[in-house]
Amino acid sequence: MKRRNFVKIVGAAGAGSSLMAIPASADPLVSTTDDLNARPEPPSPLVAHCKRILEQNLLREGELFIVATPMVFDHDYLLALLTAAGEIGATGAHISVFPRINSAGQYESALSAWHWNAYAEADLLITSNLGNDIGLPGASTAYGNKVGDHPYRTDFEAINRPGHKTRWLALGYDVPRQQRYFPTAERRERTLRGAQLLDETRGELRVVSDAGSDWRCSMEDRPGHAQYGIADMAGRWDNFGYGCVACGPNEDTAEGVLVLQPGDIITDLHPQVLEEAVTLHFEGGYVTRVEGGRRAQEFEALLNSYNDREAFGISHFGWGTHENTQLGGPGDVGHYHHNKEGSLLYSLGMNFGHGLGGAGAGYSGLGYSSRIAPNHTHFAMFGCDVYVAGDRHIEAGVVSPEAGGST
Known part of the structure; x- marks a missing residue:
């Protein structure tokens, strides 16, 4: 040069x-x-x-x-x-x-x-x-927090909303990972399709699996959320290199059972990749029972450590659309669990003030989600089926083109 x-x-x-x-x-x-x-x-x-x-x-x-x-x-x-x-x-x-x-x-x-x-x-x-x-x-600030002088619930919402001028990118990862995860126009288009599917449906989502999962939630009046790693529209926020579709379900609607299997991931446990099953029972939007062996006990103890019922509540749900993420070592878990195409990403705890979302913000933000909690605890499942308003759009971890799949 x-x-x-x-x-x-x-x-x-x-x-x-x-x-x-x-x-x-x-x-x-x-x-x-x-x-x-x-x-x-x-x-x-x-x-x-x-x-x-x-x-x-x-x-x-x-x-x-x-x-x-x-x-x-x-x-x-x-x-x-x-x-x-x-x-x-x-x-x-x-x-x-x-x-x-x-x-x-x-x-x-x-x-x-x-x-x-x-x-x-x-x-x-x-x-x-x-x-x-x-x-x-x-x-x-983390979403949920406010130190700015503005009329919005959180600092996140003050920028990540329709009508605001700023494009906001959170930039992470070392350069080799940035190159591996680098956003593409094709992934952007697919991910937006998935978010638009949720945004237009705004209905019931259902997860089932061969291991015994049967879980439902509703996203009535909540927008579809897309992360494709680019802040290319006024009012849009994104994480560099991401690829996922998500929503903030209505806080009291999660019901049923999720059976996490060996190979699934709970990011706040160590090791993060499970080697045994963990079963979560949901009622009224909350995890009410955790069943299994040592890893289940660790997860329940983690949630209890927050001393807040809201720590057990559903925060967000969605699936990955990134076709080029890999699980090669501990440094890859954060991106992989969040974005692997066909992975199901869940969070328990805080979802308050994570951007107002909708088409006017480039499908970035969870809308008027309202759960305030001391945690934001991710876990991911693989190989499941997902139904959107009764139509199956993920089968055994394979995402339909309409939901953002690459095949």
């Missing part, structure tokens, strides 16, 4: 806080022009990779781009991202959010209305935890 003048790039990209990554001059408090221009350039392939992400999320010349991270971040990746934004001709800033340190020396989130007011001005907002290997609080 031809060497650039990084003073110009920093000015064009608005990356003031990336100065943390610049070598110090003789005076450690001063960075000179020579210091800036001596900064090693990010590798050309990494800049090209980041530029591809930005262009896929429709960043254009003259748009306002904000990337928000904790104060510990991957300097090389961030510099590549800002360089790519500068090449596109965007303006904006890197916001490096520092935490509050309490009297016990612990880090606490210091996010404020100021941060959310800034984020809401962006045409494209990227929040990322890349390089935060010491576990600092993130650069955005």
Whole structure:
């Protein structure tokens, strides 16, 4: 790559806080022009990779781009991202959010209305935890929380809603995984079809399996939700590289039995992949009984540890549409269980304020879901059948084209 003048790039990209990554001059408090221009350039392939992400999320010349991270971040990746934004001709800033340190020396989130007011001005907002290997609080609030000065229930809803200007991408994973999971137009189209199926139906969903599962819920008046890894519409939020269809069922409607089998996944247990069956009984929207051996006891103990009945309540339900996710090691479980084509993703606990959703937000968001809980506990099942308003759209883990399947 031809060497650039990084003073110009920093000015064009608005990356003031990336100065943390610049070598110090003789005076450690001063960075000179020579210091800036001596900064090693990010590798050309990494800049090209980041530029591809930005262009896929429709960043254009003259748009306002904000990337928000904790104060510990991957300097090389961030510099590549800002360089790519500068090449596109965007303006904006890197916001490096520092935490509050309490009297016990612990880090606490210091996010404020100021941060959310800034984020809401962006045409494209990227929040990322890349390089935060010491576990600092993130650069955005979890859904369910509100620190911003706005009329919406949560900070998530203030941005992820019809009528808002910001496209919001949560960017994670190391570069090899980013390349493996990279969004495609074909996956986007399929996933949107699945979300539209749910959105147009807004009725009963049923899960059955050869192992004995027979479970129902209703999503009446709740939108279909699509994650295809791209924030390409105003008001849309997504996780980079994802592929799934989901909904926030009516909180009191989950009924029946789910029988998790060996190979299914409960992400908050260790190991996460089950080696024995766990049976969950639902009544009135809640898990009321957990049956099985040691792993069932561990799961029940986990849910009881929250000391809140809402921790047992259904949060969201859906299925994966990603044809290229793999379970090669522990670092793959998060993406695999959430997105593997034909996997069924469930969550118990919090679903409050996860975006208002619907067609006006690009089918991103769970609508007026209302469960407030101290947890958001995922589990995934494989090889099941799913019926949408009486029509079977997943058979033994194979997703129909109408529901977002690739075959």
